[in-house]
Amino acid sequence: MSVIVYTEAAKGKIRKNSLEAVTYAAAIAAKVGGEVVAVIDAAVDGALHADLGKAGAQKVLTVNHAALSAGDARAWAAAMELVAQAHGAKVVVFSHDLAGKDIAPRVAVRLKAGIVAGAVDFPTIEGGKFEVRKTAFSGKATAVYSINSEVKVITLLPNSIPVGANGTAVSGSAFDAKLDGITSGVTIKERKTRQSTTVPLPEAELVVSAGRGLKAPENWGIVEDLATALGATTACSRPVADMHWRPHHEHVGQTGVAIRPNLYIAIGISGAIQHLAGVNGSKTIVVINNDKEAPFFKAADYGVVGDAFEILPKLTEAVKKFKASQN
Amino acid sequence: MKILVCISSVPDTTTKIAFVNENREFSKQGVQFIINPYDEWYALVRALELKEAKGSGQVTLFHVGLAENEAIIRKGLAIGADDAVRVDADPGDAYFVAQQIAAYAAGKGYDLILVGKETIDYNSSMVGGMVAELMNLPYVSMASKLDVAGAEITAECDIDGGTAVVTCASPAVISCQKGMAEARIPNMRGIMAARTKPLETVQVLDNSTLTKVENYRLNEGRQAVKMIDAGSMDELVRLLHEEAKVI
Helix, strand or coil, X not given: CEEEEECCEECCEECHHHHHHHHHHXXXXXXXXXXXXXXXXXXXXXXXXXXXXXXXXXXXXXXCCHHHXXXXXXXXXXXXXXXXHXXXXXXXXXXXXXXXXXXXXXXXXXXXXXXXXXXXXXXXXXXXXXXXXXXXXXCCEEEEEXXXXXXXXXXXXXXXXXXXXXXXXXXXXXXXXXXXXXXXXXXXXXXXXCCCCCCCHHHCCEEEEECHHHCCHHHHHHHHHHHHHHCCEEEECHHHHHCCCCCHHHXXXXXCECCXXXXXXXXXXXXXHHHXXXXXXXXXXXXXXXXXXXXXXXXXXXXXXXXXXXXXXXXXXXXXXXXXXXX | CEEEEECCEEECCCCCCCEECCCCEECCCCCCEEECHHHHHHHHHHHHHHHHHHCCCEEEEEEEECHHHHHHHHHHHHHCCCEEEEEECCCCCHHHHHHHHHHHHCCCCCCEEEEECCXXXXXXXXXXXXXXXXXXXXXXXXXXXXXXXXXXXEEEEEECCEEEEEEEECCEEEEECCCCCCCCCCCHHHHHHHCCCCEEEECCCCCCCCEEEEXXXXXXXXXXXXXXXXXXXXXXXXXXXXXXXXX
């Protein structure tokens, strides 16, 4: 019996999304019994397996196949299915990120398992009922789902739970996944990756976001200064991305990226409901706007009314002073 | 070229929502329903563009929902789809919907099955991958560009930290997002034509759900906003550290 977790590494580290998923799986295993098995590409440095252990995994299974290293979603789905069968998986956990959205639905079909996509909290398991909460209706509500199949699949919304640190050592072993001939039929011709030193938006805990209130793209320096001082990732509103002031991947909101950082600072963004739909899962929201009637203030924890061009440099200085005092 | 565009009915984002029956059901009372924006703006419009570029083809809408949803299907026809199919059932869960699509599309020779990247009500992003797995077809998740040349499909999709250009053979399932097309507003001729376009109703093709919503809870709004004087940024930083504990 086990709870198995799909995990991956990037830039020489286990991804935070994966660590969250492992911790989530550990909480489930504590209730339903069995061990937490993290599955990872054999090409990933084995020294990183210890981090999976710290987050709550008891076992790390490495799977070795060119299709897996290439990120082929159907090959991964088949590998996860084989592991699930070999280890008597009760629950299969993914992060609700790009890989999870691609692989998890396939695993659910293969295992004929009920799936809840985008869980925001640990499941409630009582009297044979297995219930999982997720957000619904643009963050205006949450819905509790019961999963009625024997095997269950859950994808966990990033930044929903803290990564555990109390796990112990893991035992690693190779899993021989028979995958030959299994492929999604999709070939990657070209990867266009951005050079970036900051945390990608969906994983970022601190986000500084600006909108039309900044007036012109050349004014973004003060936004970037604040982000740098905080160690935050920058984002923007839809109009700003549509006018090409900022790149599209920075656009947060309903049609852009949905995020739930610990801190979201919105500067010169009025707070249209479509924008809120993508950010209202943020733990703390700070709104800076020169219009005291901006609807965003109603959805904020802290508000500052005034001119962004005066406030941002002051806020950046205050952050730097604070950071210096912490060292 | 035959394209099947799967459309969902969702409450408009600006709609006020409520639950009834001890919070077990979403109240449809007074709610404005629309075609899920990703399905309409990107999947449907790109399907029409591909057909127009080729000069021939058929764009069929596929919807799982009750008769009350025919208004949104007619809107899709007014935008330009040729015909539509409605499976007469409450959509249940993603697995249920995926099974209807796979069962209907099997053997009908579609070159493309398009879905939106997710619905705006539940944001699950699951149906496309399920259909691909059920039908054993290639699947491109989160595509922002889509082109077809002969039997080869080229798409651009999200990868961690960027995008990738990918190719696969047709037929395939594609989940569509911003970048692929620009929304179209139906014109009067389209609206008139939509009234007489074929809208076929079919019975449930494969009947199982694996999950069920037990209850809903409205999110409580945040505590009243705390206003900070524009000259007191040290105070804001202190509150973020000591009170909110986020820095």
